[in-house]
Amino acid sequence: MxxxxxxxxxxxxxxxxxxxxxxxxxxxxxxxxxxxxxxxxxxxxxxxxxxxxxxxxxxxxxxxxxxxxxxxxxxxxxxxxxxxxxxxxxxxxxxxxxxxxxxxxxxxxxxxxxxxxxxxxxxxxxxxxxxxxxxxxxxxxxxxxxxxPGCYPTSAILGIVPILKAGLAESYPIVIDSKSGISGAGRGCDISKLYAEANESTRAYKVASHRHTPEIEQELSSLSGCDANVIFTPHIVPMNRGMLSTCYVKLNKDVDREHLLSMYKDFYKDEYFVKVLDSLPETKWVRGSNFCHIGLSYDNRTGMAVIVSAIDNLMRGxxxxxxxxxxxxxxxxxxxxxxxxxxxx
Amino acid sequence: MxxxxxxxxxxxxxxxxxxxxxxxxxxxxxxxxxxxxxxxxxxxxxxxxxxxxxxxxxxxxxxxxxxxxxxxxxxxxxxxxxxxxxxxxxxxxxxxxxxxxxxxxxxxxxxxxxxxxxxxxxxxxxxxxxxxxxxxxxxxxxxxxxxxPGCYPTSAILGIVPILKAGLAESYPIVIDSKSGISGAGRGCDISKLYAEANESTRAYKVASHRHTPEIEQELSSLSGCDANVIFTPHIVPMNRGMLSTCYVKLNKDVDREHLLSMYKDFYKDEYFVKVLDSLPETKWVRGSNFCHIGLSYDNRTGMAVIVSAIDNLMRGxxxxxxxxxxxxxxxxxxxxxxxxxxxx
Amino acid sequence: MxxxxxxxxxxxxxxxxxxxxxxxxxxxxxxxxxxxxxxxxxxxxxxxxxxxxxxxxxxxxxxxxxxxxxxxxxxxxxxxxxxxxxxxxxxxxxxxxxxxxxxxxxxxxxxxxxxxxxxxxxxxxxxxxxxxxxxxxxxxxxxxxxxxPGCYPTSAILGIVPILKAGLAESYPIVIDSKSGISGAGRGCDISKLYAEANESTRAYKVASHRHTPEIEQELSSLSGCDANVIFTPHIVPMNRGMLSTCYVKLNKDVDREHLLSMYKDFYKDEYFVKVLDSLPETKWVRGSNFCHIGLSYDNRTGMAVIVSAIDNLMRGxxxxxxxxxxxxxxxxxxxxxxxxxxxx
Amino acid sequence: MxxxxxxxxxxxxxxxxxxxxxxxxxxxxxxxxxxxxxxxxxxxxxxxxxxxxxxxxxxxxxxxxxxxxxxxxxxxxxxxxxxxxxxxxxxxxxxxxxxxxxxxxxxxxxxxxxxxxxxxxxxxxxxxxxxxxxxxxxxxxxxxxxxxPGCYPTSAILGIVPILKAGLAESYPIVIDSKSGISGAGRGCDISKLYAEANESTRAYKVASHRHTPEIEQELSSLSGCDANVIFTPHIVPMNRGMLSTCYVKLNKDVDREHLLSMYKDFYKDEYFVKVLDSLPETKWVRGSNFCHIGLSYDNRTGMAVIVSAIDNLMRGxxxxxxxxxxxxxxxxxxxxxxxxxxxx
Missing domain, CATH: 3.40.50.720 (NAD(P)-binding Rossmann-like Domain)
Known part of the structure; x- marks a missing residue:
């Protein structure tokens, strides 16, 4: 033992x-x-x-x-x-x-x-x-x-790394917009976490200043060899647990969604705990588990890939x-x- | 296997x-x-x-x-x-x-x-x-x-049986007021179960007519030898899972809370999945498990025992x-x- | 002004x-x-x-x-x-x-x-x-x-008075089982009111000892001339506002639901802010207003009337x-x- | 009349x-x-x-x-x-x-x-x-x-227009990441909107394909004279009402937050229903009203302005x-x- x-x-x-x-x-x-x-x-x-x-x-x-x-x-x-x-x-x-x-x-x-x-x-x-x-x-x-790792970095890095390692990202700030259940804020008492205050409300916090930013940049940079520049915005949504990160990466060439998707599936093909979905992830489908679900899309109008990644913030996070x-x-x-x-x- | x-x-x-x-x-x-x-x-x-x-x-x-x-x-x-x-x-x-x-x-x-x-x-x-x-x-x-067993009967019977078996109940209707999370209503689609309708609302339903009533009466009667007469009211509260039953039993003699509590602890002393608490149960403390938590009080003003029992409706229920x-x-x-x-x- | x-x-x-x-x-x-x-x-x-x-x-x-x-x-x-x-x-x-x-x-x-x-x-x-x-x-x-008036007494008294004034209640304890949104617990900070603790949980509190009990008894007694004996149990359910009181009154004679309902409609016929419904009330239908909705049933198996009354605890309460x-x-x-x-x- | x-x-x-x-x-x-x-x-x-x-x-x-x-x-x-x-x-x-x-x-x-x-x-x-x-x-x-206007466009356009009209935006895609309460999805029945499915879950939908995209682009372009290029991602969060849009605009020169903030305050100084806050908006603070609350930050590490705008999707939206x-x-x-x-x- x-x-x-x-x-x-x-x-x-x-x-x-x-x-x-x-x-x-x-x-x-x-x-x-x-x-x-x-x-x-x-x-x-x-x-x-x-x-x-x-x-x-x-x-x-x-x-x-x-x-x-x-x-x-x-x-x-x-x-x-x-x-x-x-x-x-x-x-x-x-x-x-x-x-x-x-x-x-x-x-x-x-x-x-x-x-x-x-x-x-x-x-x-x-x-x-x-x-x-x-x-x-x-x-x-x-x-x-x-x-x-921090909860936000876990969801963001798993979502973004494959595209960076593939050398597909333009040197443009990567936007990471994350939504976390409120357990991420801990058990300490303050008014903003009371049920009647947090329920039925969504808010951003620490915009452009959250401490998980350098952690994400460090890992994205060292894993991909690029110099990742990240703007990260955390949000609190009214649920106990769960985290969804929506990541926007400007690509340096035109691809299609199927190409990206198969690249992601290949990247994680031997990984039990990371599932690349054909659909978009929802936090409920990873709740209470160690799984990370990833889904994505490509917008040819703007040349941006949008990768959505879901984890349970208290478990995988x-x-x-x-x-x-x-x-x-x-x-x-x-x-x-x-x-x-x-x-x- | x-x-x-x-x-x-x-x-x-x-x-x-x-x-x-x-x-x-x-x-x-x-x-x-x-x-x-x-x-x-x-x-x-x-x-x-x-x-x-x-x-x-x-x-x-x-x-x-x-x-x-x-x-x-x-x-x-x-x-x-x-x-x-x-x-x-x-x-x-x-x-x-x-x-x-x-x-x-x-x-x-x-x-x-x-x-x-x-x-x-x-x-x-x-x-x-x-x-x-x-x-x-x-x-x-x-x-x-x-x-x-049905979810409501499970919570109610486990809560009431000890007092009936002890012969402490007066032959007066037992009131069972139960609160269930909405998963109990199943996955079928109807408007009343939509998030925007069910959230932020509590309601009773099937008052004096819910089909779990005879199930509760049958078991209470056969287990205790008394002829149990039950008025049962189910409620839906806005949560995914969990069930709390508040049971009101008029006693035939004056007791005190400590007496009842030790009687309950004794009744369930060998049972791993039923915990008698010194405090009152909350559905969150049994969530996602097979446990039943029971707490109780006695009101000497009215001569009534109030037994509160909590389960997860999808698990123990x-x-x-x-x-x-x-x-x-x-x-x-x-x-x-x-x-x-x-x-x- | x-x-x-x-x-x-x-x-x-x-x-x-x-x-x-x-x-x-x-x-x-x-x-x-x-x-x-x-x-x-x-x-x-x-x-x-x-x-x-x-x-x-x-x-x-x-x-x-x-x-x-x-x-x-x-x-x-x-x-x-x-x-x-x-x-x-x-x-x-x-x-x-x-x-x-x-x-x-x-x-x-x-x-x-x-x-x-x-x-x-x-x-x-x-x-x-x-x-x-x-x-x-x-x-x-x-x-x-x-x-x-207190929030619980408002919902309970409006629900019970008509039946008491009509002289229909047996001299047995009246059971009042109330469910309140969490704003009723005020804005003071404690762990039990944090979102992650209160969400997805239902609980009873102050069983047989809540201070609204004598207020309810005083008013029911003085308004009806009977000596009302009340066992009252408040509960917290996960919603910001709203209150539902389920009241159980043993009747001294057999009636039918239609009789009770028309008695209630008559009692409140000139009152704009109290609506007697044919259906059962839900807290969402009175949310953010001064209205009280009342619905009821009669259980001839146990001889009990069940009156359900809904208010917004912060408004009408x-x-x-x-x-x-x-x-x-x-x-x-x-x-x-x-x-x-x-x-x- | x-x-x-x-x-x-x-x-x-x-x-x-x-x-x-x-x-x-x-x-x-x-x-x-x-x-x-x-x-x-x-x-x-x-x-x-x-x-x-x-x-x-x-x-x-x-x-x-x-x-x-x-x-x-x-x-x-x-x-x-x-x-x-x-x-x-x-x-x-x-x-x-x-x-x-x-x-x-x-x-x-x-x-x-x-x-x-x-x-x-x-x-x-x-x-x-x-x-x-x-x-x-x-x-x-x-x-x-x-x-x-659509709900998403209302929140996004009010948030972004001042910066575009000021000529501060670089010709790069504007990222709009919006979070909506579930009432925005209407009263039609489908499983994904059931309480037990939508509660405790956050999800993106119609990534890179939501129909509010051209509406936002049309208005931003015609109001500012620039050719706005928008990538818009709507999300559903578990609340009845409320909408928060987090908008990311790459600026063409270095500014500071105070400058942006006073520019916004000036832009809306005669508008009763749009309030520019020193803090960040939360959907609860506009709930049930016609108000739009706007807050913002500037990230000099990435040269991006982040504007957060909150409305009630059923009211102002x-x-x-x-x-x-x-x-x-x-x-x-x-x-x-x-x-x-x-x-x-």
């Missing part, structure tokens, strides 16, 4: 991770930690675990002390808080999967610019592997630190992707514990 | 069954049938199964012919349509789990009165076992035909309860394939 | 009041007060008023000083906070419409028992008139203080009923400013 | 029109017509009008015969069906406001290309005025036929804009009957 610990287990991503790991046949959860809920039973925080997981949350400090006993540490803390924890775990020889943004950017200066924080473990940025399995599987296998990474790192069947169809409705 | 077939696999309950059986380690799905979608790939009807279950639906007629090869037939057709199919399967020696109402009522006259149909297999009503595992486990083990029944019938671990925590959020 | 002030204008009920009064042809809003948002522009708190109502909120203290200049004070503060404000306004000769619970109960002892507070203006409880226009219109006309009361007090056409059809969808 | 008739009064836009016109102080509704519901009482179709509007719907044929008695005809039929009705009304000298797409495009060839229909009244295309009041007020005053047009045509105060703040929540 793989012995794992979860730091920051009571946020939405942490909880989703607990849900998956509890049913993973090769995993034993050693501890759950939480600074907000230290000492409380997990089932008092999430009543869904009543008489299933009545274990108490330990503090993050206590968790760090127990880390050397682990095979894998999952770290689901906010950015800025992860760095030191990850470093300590790494130095103890424990594999770490970090769900925060702290190890995603390769350049500490870019990190500082967007997160307004000095990176205190810049020396480990080269060690960390960006955990998008379909694009970095080989490096993930040997990684000691996984930077689990966070927890189930983390488990997929763990499976790869530990040479477990990649699908183990996350191999179920989306849950509908 | 257990070889199963699913007739009526494309309704909401049927689809939920497919989702569960696909991941059941001991089950092979032999066929999926549907009269509405005969010849279509399952993944064209529910895109969530893309490249996971691309098998085509066969007609119900073809399904009936293949039934003798099965170990278990799941029948998820509307009431009235199930009778003959169940009979044929039974006569072939195949075990049947019927999700319709056709074999739930023991008395063909009561069936006729509420369903306005003659029962054509009244001789099998005594053979069929009402599949509420916590209350009929022994009979389920040996059953050839399971009448899988239909598909996962059917799987639980199958497990029991086949002497598989009762939790197999349905042993995961509720999915939140 | 009627000069009004609104204390507590930034809660959900207060905001709804502002919305109505802004369009009332005979009203001038003198001030808006708020302790939480003192000094902020109203349109910064509710952006819907941008460039429509950019006036700043004054403190409640400043509001109280300005009260003597008013014709009518609306007080939309929490219970306990209203008493003294209402008293001061009354002593200045200003008419007051209080949306809190502070002046609804006639008996200071009952108030203390349920609200766990001493009533500091018990001498005014006899002066205050319970503002349910259809049932107390004559007294409202001459009132100086209106205790604007709070703000528009307050305006209706103001109109009556000031001899303005009762419908003025609230005479529009429900808004659908 | 202005005598009006409404053809196609039972669709969602038609109903919203009825709601507004019923309260318009200068309007008398002469008839309501509907082919689907001919002979039914309006209050049986929309129960919200019970005992408010119990008038029966006449057939569209009967409606056409009564048209010569009107001052204004509102035509809320699907495209293709409107042409002949509008023509007849026009020939009788009745002013017409057509909510369909039939008279929006100036070029019958473009109409044919996108709507796959021959235009049978191409001679009237020059007579019809595109009813976007802020941009065509003078022509609307004298118009006999108003082509009421259909019915209230139609009333605004009527007011202008008849020299009534432009705000009459639509001058209320958005309804929250």
């Amino acid at each position: 793989v012995n794992v610990g979860i730091i920051g287990s009571t946020g939405y991503a942490g909880q989703q991770l607990v849900w998956l790991l509890l049913n993973h046949p090769h995993v034993n959860i050693d501890f759950l930690s939480s600074n907000s809920y230290e000492g409380l039973k997990y089932s008092d925080i999430y009543v869904s675990y009543s008489q299933i997981l009545d274990e108490k949350c330990i503090s993050n400090e206590a968790a760090i002390e127990k880390t050397p006993d682990l095979d894998v540490l999952f770290c689901a803390m906010p950015h800025g808080k992860s760095m030191d924890v990850v470093k300590k775990a790494f130095e103890s020889g424990v594999k770490v999967i970090d769900l925060s943004a702290d190890f995603r950017l390769k350049d500490a200066q870019v990190y500082k610019q967007w997160y307004e924080l000095d990176h205190t473990c810049a020396d480990l940025l080269g060690t960390a592997v960006y955990g998008l399995p379909e694009l970095h599987r080989a490096s993930i296998k040997d990684a000691q630190i996984i930077a689990n 966070a927890a189930s992707q983390a488990v997929q990474n763990m499976n790869i790192m530990l040479d477990i069947d990649e699908k183990c514990g996350i191999d179920f169809a989306p849950m509908f409705p | 257990v070889n199963v077939g699913i007739i009526g696999s494309t309704g909401y309950a049927g689809q939920q069954l497919v989702w569960l059986l696909l991941n059941h380690p001991h089950v092979n799905i032999d066929f999926l049938s549907s009269n509405s979608y005969e010849g279509l790939k399952y993944s064209d009807i529910y895109v969530s199964y893309s490249q996971i279950l691309d098998e085509k639906c066969i007609s119900n007629e073809a399904a009936i012919e293949k039934t003798p090869d099965l170990d278990v037939l799941f029948c998820a057709m509307p009431h009235g349509k199930s009778m003959d199919v169940v009979k044929k399967a039974f006569e072939s020696g195949v075990k049947v789990i019927d999700l319709s109402a056709d074999f739930r009522l023991k008395d063909a006259q009561v069936y006729k009165q509420w369903y306005e149909l003659d029962h054509t297999c009244a001789d099998l009503l005594g053979t069929a076992v009402y599949g509420l595992p916590e209350l009929h486990r022994a009979s389920i083990k040996d059953a050839q035909i399971i009448a899988n 239909a598909a996962s309860q059917a799987v639980q029944n199958m497990n029991i019938m086949l002497d598989i671990d009762e939790k197999c394939g349905i042993d995961f925590a509720p999915m939140f959020p | 009627v000069n009004v002030g609104i204390i507590g204008s930034t809660g959900y009920a207060g905001q709804q009041l502002v919305w109505l009064l802004l369009n009332h042809p005979h009203v001038n809003i003198d001030f808006l007060s708020s302790n939480s948002y003192e000094g902020l522009k109203y349109s910064d708190i509710y952006v819907s008023y941008s460039q429509i109502l950019d006036e700043k909120c004054i403190s409640n203290e400043a509001a109280i000083e300005k009260t003597p200049d008013l014709d009518v004070l609306f007080c939309a503060m929490p219970h306990g906070k209203s008493m003294d404000v209402v008293k001061k306004a009354f002593e200045s000769g200003v008419k007051v419409i209080d949306l809190s619970a502070d002046f609804r109960l006639k008996d200071a002892q009952v108030y203390k028992q349920w609200y766990e507070l001493d009533h500091t203006c018990a001498d005014l409880l006899g002066t205050a008139v319970y503002g349910l226009p259809e049932l107390h219109r004559a007294s409202i006309k001459d009132a100086q203080i209106i205790a604007n 709070a703000a528009s009923q307050a305006v209706q009361n103001m109109n009556i007090m000031l001899d303005i056409d009762e419908k003025c400013g609230i005479d529009f059809a429900p808004m659908f969808p | 202005v005598n009006v008739g409404i053809i196609g009064s039972t669709g969602y836009a038609g109903q919203q029109l009825v709601w507004l016109l019923l309260n318009h102080p200068h309007v008398n509704i002469d008839f309501l017509s509907s082919n689907s519901y001919e002979g039914l009482k309006y209050s049986d179709i929309y129960v919200s009008y019970s005992q408010i509007l119990d008038e029966k719907c006449i057939s569209n044929e009967a409606a056409i015969e009564k048209t010569p008695d009107l001052d204004v005809l509102f035509c809320a039929m699907p495209h293709g069906k409107s042409m002949d009705v509008v023509k007849k009304a026009f020939e009788s000298g009745v002013k017409v406001i057509d909510l369909s797409a039939d008279f929006r495009l100036k070029d019958a060839q473009v109409y044919k290309q996108w709507y796959e229909l021959d235009h049978t009244c191409a001679d009237l295309l020059g007579t019809a005025v595109y009813g976007l009041p802020e941009l065509h007020r003078a022509s609307i005053k004298d118009a006999q036929i108003i082509a009421n 259909a019915a209230s804009q139609a009333v605004q047009n009527m007011n202008i045509m008849l020299d009534i105060d432009e705000k009459c009957g639509i001058d209320f703040a958005p309804m929250f929540p």
